[in-house]
Amino acid sequence: MALAAPDSQIQMNPLDNIMRYTLPQHLPDALFRAYDIRGDAALMTPDITYALGRAIASEIRVINECCAVVGRDGRLSSPALIPHLQAGLLAGGVDVIDLGVIPSPLMYFGTCTQETQCGVMLTASHNPKHHNGLKIILQGKALTFDRLTLLKQRILNQDLSTGQGHYSTRDITQSYIEAIVQRTHLKRPYRVVLDCGHAAGSIIAPQVFEALGCEVIPLFCTIDGNFPIHHPDPSRAENLKHLKAAVLEHKADVGFAFDGDADRLGVICNEGHTIWPDQQMMLFAQAVLKQHPNAPIIFDIKCSQHLEHVIEAAGGQPILWKTGHSLIKAKMRECNAPLAGEMSGHIFFDTPWYGFDDGIYAGTRFLQYMDDYAASAAMLRETLPYSASTPELKIPATESQKITAMQALAENLPEGATANTLDGLRLHFKDGWWLIRPSNTTAYLTVRLEANSDAALNALKQHFTHWVQQTCPELDLSVI
Numbered sequence: 001m002a003l004a005a006p007d008s009q010i011q012m013n014p015l016d017n018i019m020r021y022t023l024p025q026h027l028p029d030a031l032f033r034a035y036d037i038r039g040d041a042a043l044m045t046p047d048i049t050y051a052l053g054r055a056i057a058s059e060i061r062v063i064n065e066c067c068a069v070v071g072r073d074g075r076l077s078s079p080a081l082i083p084h085l086q087a088g089l090l091a092g093g094v095d096v097i098d099l100g101v102i103p104s105p106l107m108y109f110g111t112c113t114q115e116t117q118c119g120v121m122l123t124a125s126h127n128p129k130h131h132n133g134l135k136i137i138l139q140g141k142a143l144t145f146d147r148l149t150l151l152k153q154r155i156l157n158q159d160l161s162t163g164q165g166h167y168s169t170r171d172i173t174q175s176y177i178e179a180i181v182q183r184t185h186l187k188r189p190y191r192v193v194l195d196c197g198h199a200a201g202s203i204i205a206p207q208v209f210e211a212l213g214c215e216v217i218p219l220f221c222t223i224d225g226n227f228p229i230h231h232p233d234p235s236r237a238e239n240l241k242h243l244k245a246a247v248l249e250h251k252a253d254v255g256f257a258f259d260g261d262a263d264r265l266g267v268i269c270n271e272g273h274t275i276w277p278d279q280q281m282m283l284f285a286q287a288v289l290k291q292h293p294n295a296p297i298i299f300d301i302k303c304s305q306h307l308e309h310v311i312e313a314a315g316g317q318p319i320l321w322k323t324g325h326s327l328i329k330a331k332m333r334e335c336n337a338p339l340a341g342e343m344s345g346h347i348f349f350d351t352p353w354y355g356f357d358d359g360i361y362a363g364t365r366f367l368q369y370m371d372d373y374a375a376s377a378a379m380l381r382e383t384l385p386y387s388a389s390t391p392e393l394k395i396p397a398t399e400s401q402k403i404t405a406m407q408a409l410a411e412n413l414p415e416g417a418t419a420n421t422l423d424g425l426r427l428h429f430k431d432g433w434w435l436i437r438p439s440n441t442t443a444y445l446t447v448r449l450e451a452n453s454d455a456a457l458n459a460l461k462q463h464f465t466h467w468v469q470q471t472c473p474e475l476d477l478s479v480i
């Protein structure tokens with residue numbers, strides 16, 4: 001079994017923290033994103049992190065709760081920041097249950113199974129290593145931008161609750177593992193390579209798959225916030241090459257990769273090919289629709305057009321929605337959907353799980369699917385429609401460039417395009433579509449293209465490049 005780095009053993013009691021804080025007069029806008037607080041960790045000063053804890057505590061008190069589960073990822077800045085966050089929660093009158101160094105799904109699991117439906121996770125997910133941030137759950141719901149703005153207003157208006165919460169630590173790892181074991185029934189053992197990217201999944205993912213009887217080949221399953229081998233972001237092909245090589249070398253049944261906080265999944269089949277998240281969703285949707293006929297299945301704006309067709313063919317209702325884990329969770333709740341997924345690798349199972357995005361649980365469901373159909377991962381991949389498409393391509397852009405570019409492009413739509421403006425610009429043409437949207441978490445414009453054939457994809461790329469060059473000549477399109 002992989003051992004966590006010594007850092008994970010450190011449990012500083014925030015009550016020993018004797019720091020005196022000053023509530024900030026200004027807050028950096030760059031920290032308040034569409035569905036998280038996230039940005040350069042240097043922006044999260046001790047005073048700001050403490051104030052965020054106080055503001056979250058105030059919101060928790062408003063909904064008549066008095067407790068939160070709190071976790072942190074394995075980033076270099078996390079050990080220094082967590083005492084300030086916890087001090088703020090405690091001084092706001094909220095009890096803190098410290099879950100230690102965990103992936104985000106463990107924090108979510110805590111809000112579904114412990115005595116509170118509130119939780120905070122100190123993580124910047126797949127963002128660069130010098131970033132950090134907060135994922136916040138109140139009454140079982142992820143905060144969206146409006147409620148994140150309320151937190152900001154509370155701090156600036158000094159509208160903050162006071163009190164003295166109680167601090168305790170708790171390890172919920174075993175109950176999480178047991179919950180997955182109870183829901184998984186494999187007929188044979190599997191050889192599985194796990195690439196945790198030296199991130200927060202390192203501690204628990206190998207234990208989960210071993211508990212399912214798998215032979216686990218761990219890859220980078222120790223915590224190291226420098227992410228020395230590759231960045232923990234399985235949505236990028238270059239971050240999957242070690243996993244591909246290991247799956248082939250060890251003749252493994254499948255390889256799974258997780259992002260910085262293990263709420264996202266990457267899959268490599270036994271023949272070394274990537275099964276992208278929208279393809280994973282095609283498989284998961286077919287399985288879920290057997291249990292939930294006619295159910296709505298939600299997927300984000302970046303996903304393949306084929307996913308819509310597969311869901312319809314399996315008798316489900318496809319619902320295209322905005323990118324972002326909190327937006328998808330809210331839509332899932334609104335539609336009572338049993339399954340949702342995003343191209344970035346967030347997969348959300350409502351039953352028999354809890355509706356939160358969990359890369360580790362999604363990996364176990366993938367194994368279950370292989371087992372149920374007695375099919376190898378490569379065989380499953382071959383059942384999927386062929387897609388001439390690009391992965392997510394990222395055009396570097398500052399915050400202001402993102403805004404001006406999107407405005408200019410929206411005012412200069414190409415001829416023959418049908419535009420979907422739900423989230424960015426998804427333009428459909430006779431032979432395919434492209435999407436361009438501003439990333440809410442990183443300094444990029446995200447682009448994806450898909451067409452009916454390789455030739456049509458090349459033509460679509462040229463059309464796209466011409467359109468953007470004409471409209472926004474300042475953008476660097478070398479990734480297209």
Ligand SMILES: [Zn+2]
Nearest residue numbers: 125259261263
């Ligand atoms: Zn993540």
